[in-house]
Amino acid sequence: MSLFYRNLIANSFILILFLSASGVFIHHIYQKDTEDFLSKQLKDNLYALLASAKENEQGNIKMPRQLPNPELNRPGSQILASVIMKKAKEQSPYRWFSLSYKNQSSLINKQKQNLFYDDKNTAGDYIFNNHPENFKQLSLNISWENYQQIEQQYTFRILISRNDIDNKLDNFEQKLKFWLGTTGVILYVIQLLLLYWGLYPLKQASLEIEKIQTGEITELDTNYPKEISLLTININKLINYSNGQLKRYRNSLGDLSHSLKTPLAVIQGYLDNNNSTHSSNEQREIQEQINNINNKIQYHLQRASIASDKPLLVKTNIFPLIQKTLNALNKVYFDKDIQVKYEQTQKNVYCHLDEADALELIGNLLDNAFKYALSSVQISIQAESDNSTHLIINLCNDTDTVKEIPVKQILERGKRLDEHTEGQGIGLYLVADIVRSYQGELDISNEDKQVCIKVKLPGNIYL
Amino acid sequence: MRLLLVEDDIQLNQQLLTQLTKSGYAVDVAFDGEEGLYLGKEIDFDIAIIDLGLPKMDGSTLIKQLRNPDISNKQYPILILTARDRWQDKVEGLDAGADDYLVKPFHVEELKARLNALLRRSSGHSTPEIQFMDFKLNSSTKEIYVKEKLIELTAYEFKLIEYLVMHAGKVISKSVLIEHIYDQDFDRDSNVMEVFIRRIRNKLDPDKTINPIRTHRGSGYSFNLKPIKA
Numbered sequence: 001m002s003l004f005y006r007n008l009i010a011n012s013f014i015l016i017l018f019l020s021a022s023g024v025f026i027h028h029i030y031q032k033d034t035e036d037f038l039s040k041q042l043k044d045n046l047y048a049l050l051a052s053a054k055e056n057e058q059g060n061i062k063m064p065r066q067l068p069n070p071e072l073n074r075p076g077s078q079i080l081a082s083v084i085m086k087k088a089k090e091q092s093p094y095r096w097f098s099l100s101y102k103n104q105s106s107l108i109n110k111q112k113q114n115l116f117y118d119d120k121n122t123a124g125d126y127i128f129n130n131h132p133e134n135f136k137q138l139s140l141n142i143s144w145e146n147y148q149q150i151e152q153q154y155t156f157r158i159l160i161s162r163n164d165i166d167n168k169l170d171n172f173e174q175k176l177k178f179w180l181g182t183t184g185v186i187l188y189v190i191q192l193l194l195l196y197w198g199l200y201p202l203k204q205a206s207l208e209i210e211k212i213q214t215g216e217i218t219e220l221d222t223n224y225p226k227e228i229s230l231l232t233i234n235i236n237k238l239i240n241y242s243n244g245q246l247k248r249y250r251n252s253l254g255d256l257s258h259s260l261k262t263p264l265a266v267i268q269g270y271l272d273n274n275n276s277t278h279s280s281n282e283q284r285e286i287q288e289q290i291n292n293i294n295n296k297i298q299y300h301l302q303r304a305s306i307a308s309d310k311p312l313l314v315k316t317n318i319f320p321l322i323q324k325t326l327n328a329l330n331k332v333y334f335d336k337d338i339q340v341k342y343e344q345t346q347k348n349v350y351c352h353l354d355e356a357d358a359l360e361l362i363g364n365l366l367d368n369a370f371k372y373a374l375s376s377v378q379i380s381i382q383a384e385s386d387n388s389t390h391l392i393i394n395l396c397n398d399t400d401t402v403k404e405i406p407v408k409q410i411l412e413r414g415k416r417l418d419e420h421t422e423g424q425g426i427g428l429y430l431v432a433d434i435v436r437s438y439q440g441e442l443d444i445s446n447e448d449k450q451v452c453i454k455v456k457l458p459g460n461i462y463l
Numbered sequence: 464m465r466l467l468l469v470e471d472d473i474q475l476n477q478q479l480l481t482q483l484t485k486s487g488y489a490v491d492v493a494f495d496g497e498e499g500l501y502l503g504k505e506i507d508f509d510i511a512i513i514d515l516g517l518p519k520m521d522g523s524t525l526i527k528q529l530r531n532p533d534i535s536n537k538q539y540p541i542l543i544l545t546a547r548d549r550w551q552d553k554v555e556g557l558d559a560g561a562d563d564y565l566v567k568p569f570h571v572e573e574l575k576a577r578l579n580a581l582l583r584r585s586s587g588h589s590t591p592e593i594q595f596m597d598f599k600l601n602s603s604t605k606e607i608y609v610k611e612k613l614i615e616l617t618a619y620e621f622k623l624i625e626y627l628v629m630h631a632g633k634v635i636s637k638s639v640l641i642e643h644i645y646d647q648d649f650d651r652d653s654n655v656m657e658v659f660i661r662r663i664r665n666k667l668d669p670d671k672t673i674n675p676i677r678t679h680r681g682s683g684y685s686f687n688l689k690p691i692k693a
Contacts, residue, residue, distance in 0.1 A: 254547040258516040261546035261567040262472045268568035269478040294568055298548045305549065325550070328557035332564065334584055356551045363550025 059146030075102035078161035469499035496520025530560035595688035
């Protein structure tokens with residue numbers, strides 16, 4: 001799973017968790033505040049009720065007909081009040097209900113205990129509870145000492161309907177959900193943008209690595225955030241080190257080849273200039289040794305410099321290499337007047353081949369084709385795809401010099417295609433080595449005076 | 464033919480100098496790229512042999528500089544010598560402007576054949592045998608036939624007529640002929656050239672019927688016959 005989706009899922013999870021927790025928390029605080037406000041309302045009304053209580057001549061509490069809070073005087077109101085005296089011996093207890101109870105007798109029927117003094121509570125305790133008919137109720141037991149200094153117990157009750165606060169809570173919940181949802185969507189979009197912005201340097205680095213592979217650039221940009229700049233700097237170092245090492249290695253091999261072959265050229269010159277001083281046997285022997293040394297140097301040094309399929313190899317567009325080699329060979333074999341037929345099915349084919357190896361492969365193949373061709377060379381390049389993509393190079397030339405030579409022998413080290421044609425005879429063997437090191441296939445056919453070589457390089461073809 | 468040889472190995476350089484001089488080339492030698500560039504720019508050579516692995520300036524850079532129109536714009540054919548077998552080096556050299564390559568070690572005869580082919584090609588001839596009516600010159604065997612009869616010529620005589628044939632139709636001054644046939648220390652004021660021309664005319668055209676060499680008063684000489692095939 002990509003880093004983008006990993007981050008997106010993790011951040012979305014945190015966002016949902018945060019918004020849900022925030023919603024629950026905010027709702028809880030608002031609900032508590034509302035409940036506190038309702039409780040305060042109940043207390044205020046209870047105090048007003050207590051302040052309104054008078055004493056009659058018998059020393060009992062007597063509530064006035066009209067209370068200061070007009071809601072308590074209005075029948076059917078959402079605020080109700082009652083005062084209930086504790087029953088004492090044969091005395092009928094005092095029961096008072098506010099005018100707002102009028103037409104709401106069902107409220108009393110639903111909770112019959114409200115008709116009586118609340119024995120369970122201690123005097124002075126504020127008892128809040130919920131009434132079944134969606135009222136919140138506050139009860140307070142008081143001990144009233146009348147002017148005869150006789151204590152009498154009363155339960156003062158205030159009920160306020162929860163309908164208003166429930167509606168308020170519902171409204172708040174709806175608005176809270178809406179705004180949290182909207183905030184969630186906005187935060188999600190912002191998070192997407194931030195993620196894109198945050199991961200952009202990684203994406204940029206990845207695109208640059210692709211460009212390095214196509215050869216558009218040679219190293220990564222150094223202007224990256226410090227968190228990944230260390231990585232990009234090290235990738236650059238690794239690329240430079242890898243390329244530099246291969247280049248140094250090849251240069252050293254080239255220098256070695258130069259150091260060994262120049263004295264050989266001197267010996268060869270000496271032999272050519274002094275052929276009269278040596279017997280023909282001696283001359284043949286020396287020549288043979290020169291050829292052996294030369295072949296060994298050429299074969300071993302060239303073989304050692306094959307890069308093979310290394311992971312840091314860049315993609316190489318082989319068409320310019322073919323064109324470059326054709327231009328070179330047209331100069332070299334100018335006098336043969338070879339007709340070249342060149343077909344390419346795609347505009348560009350990039351393959352995961354080291355450029356020097358690709359040039360070595362193409363150079364040796366084309367050089368052989370030009371060398372042995374009578375009049376024409378045909379080249380076709382195609383990229384095919386079945387289970388995986390692969391590059392196919394088909395090379396044919398007309399000839400009359402190669403006759404019934406088994407393929408195995410042609411690919412054998414040191415085997416020359418024609419003893420009368422100049423050449424070291426190891427070019428095709430090197431081609432076979434390169435093809436083998438890239439896990440490719442090489443096929444040679446020789447029919448109707450036409451030699452065809454087919455090279456198949458598997459995988460990593462980019463069109 | 465005046466030839467530039469740029470090879471850093473002293474022994475190989477001397478060996479090639481000896482062999483190429485024997486073959487009739489007027490050879491100037493250089494042992495590094497900078498010296499090679501100096502000579503290559505200053506002297507109008509007919510052909511050059513340049514080793515790719517040179518000190519001070521590598522062979523490819525030297526060829527590029529010689530071919531560069533802003534630096535020297537030299538168009539004479541260049542043969543590269545290389546000890547590096549990799550195609551990258553060969554293609555790089557040919558891409559830089561060389562016309563052919565030869566991998567070390569090589570036979571001197573092969574080198575001479577390549578030089579001949581390049582000289583022929585640069586003068587617009589595709590085969591070693593160049594024919595002008597009754598006149599035939601073989602650049603490989605160094606032989607000249609007039610009316611199917613082999614003409615005996617000295618090495619210098621052949622070099623002179625070969626140069627004129629390779630530049631057929633063009634007027635070649637006496638000083639240019641001397642420069643391309645003789646070594647640098649040859650006395651340019653001598654009248655050897657007139658003697659040579661006269662002798663060659665007598666050998667090639669004793670009956671005065673084909674008139675192969677035409678004198679342009681105050682300008683020089685030109686090969687006067689029309690080619691049969693290029």
